[in-house]
């Protein structure tokens with residue numbers, strides 16, 4: 042049985058922010074949410090968040106997560122003081138307690154699982170995660186005997202120069218036998234450089250305390266400032282990209298690509314430089330995205346090409362090409378084998394199969410059939426200044442260059458719209474519609490030069 046407590050009461054002074062540190066976002070999720078997510082594999086008995094600085098904001102940010110209990114630390118007098126707040130709250134509890142710093146968002150669920158397993162197998166009073174860092178600056182140093190049993194943890198600022206040379210650091214992730222911790226917590230003092238009650242001091246009163254090393258030390262990175270936040274994002278991205286490359290996705294210049302954890306990719310997708318995949322996006326096999334594209338919350342079928350384009354909240358069926366320089370800005374559905382070309386903007390529009398909108402068009406609030414050719418510069422005038430209106434274009438219809446379809450308007454099937462038309466009335470099936478003034482020729486007309494104009498005046 043394991044309960045989880047997350048320390049999230051600190052302000053995070055080094056972030057220089059109005060927002061509590063644990064609410065800073067890393068790849069779409071806050072630090073504290075990430076820490077909570079990393080515990081889910083343990084199926085915790087309880088999930089307790091210790092809040093303090095701007096606690097209402099922290100509670101609010103977690104309000105839609107089930108089964109979170111909140112315990113307040115009114116004044117922030119250190120990590121040990123934070124855990125002391127649990128004393129009245131968990132008096133009856135007899136299992137283990139996993140304590141996590143709220144600012145360690147890169148932990149893998151498997152690592153926590155392993156920590157708890159070791160703790161229970163060895164019947165330790167406490168088991169903590171450690172790592173050997175090339176640059177241990179800022180972390181508490183862990184001093185062990187030969188067999189990973191911990192003697193002492195000393196904070197960087199309380200270390201002697203010799204002690205600082207120890208590169209084995211405390212991750213701030215601990216599994217405790219709660220009843221034993223309960224007996225140790227009241228013994229904490231604040232006789233250290235910061236005059237805070239350090240949780241790490243309980244090591245002096247518990248036995249045995251064991252250290253477990255993480256292999257990948259990036260996992261334990263604590264976020265204390267914006268640089269560390271940026272580095273954590275890079276680490277997260279590297280993990281996501283490695284996973285997809287192993288699963289059969291090609292990336293060209295992966296450093297220039299970003300992919301949210303929520304994105305799903307099929308094998309043989311190719312992602313070209315400067316392409317960003319966000320939110321709830323799925324991409325089917327053999328599709329080629331980029332260079333230079335942003336795709337957010339989209340379902341993209343197989344063998345689709347998106348080149349230098351922005352596509353959001355849309356659905357693209359297989360074998361369609363998009364771009365260069367197209368903008369599909371929401372609630373767009375494009376059927377199979379369509380071509381959306383240069384400088385085309387689509388909004389709340391559905392296209393059937395084999396339909397082309399190849400150049401310089403805006404279609405908004407439109408429903409377009411199969412095999413339609415939207416000529417260059419065709420625009421749906423969907424907004425009358427007050428309301429948006431629908432345009433319906435039947436299958437097989439062709440619009441001439443520079444036509445304006447003034448909504449609400451319906452063009453039937455196999456309609457041809459003459460170039461330059463302004464269509465304001467519905468058009469039945471199989472018609473040619475010409476809605477522009479007829480061309481006139483005036484014989485012998487020519488522009489008058491300045492001298493001719495002055496000679497005209499002189500005759501008067």
Ligand code: UD1
Pocket residue numbers: 048049050051052053063091093114116117118119120121122123142143144179180181182194196210211212213238239240241262263265
């Ligand atoms: C802490 C550890 C250090 C470890 C490091 C790992 C102690 C004394 N030191 O140091 O050994 O190497 O984490 O990252 O524990 N918090 C509260 N209430 C408080 C103070 C802090 O809830 O009164 C929370 C913070 O919101 C944060 C976490 O505890 O999520 C850690 O606090 P922080 O000040 O970042 O500790 P470090 O100095 O990094």
Ligand code: CA
Pocket residue numbers: 142144263264265
């Ligand atoms: Ca920290």
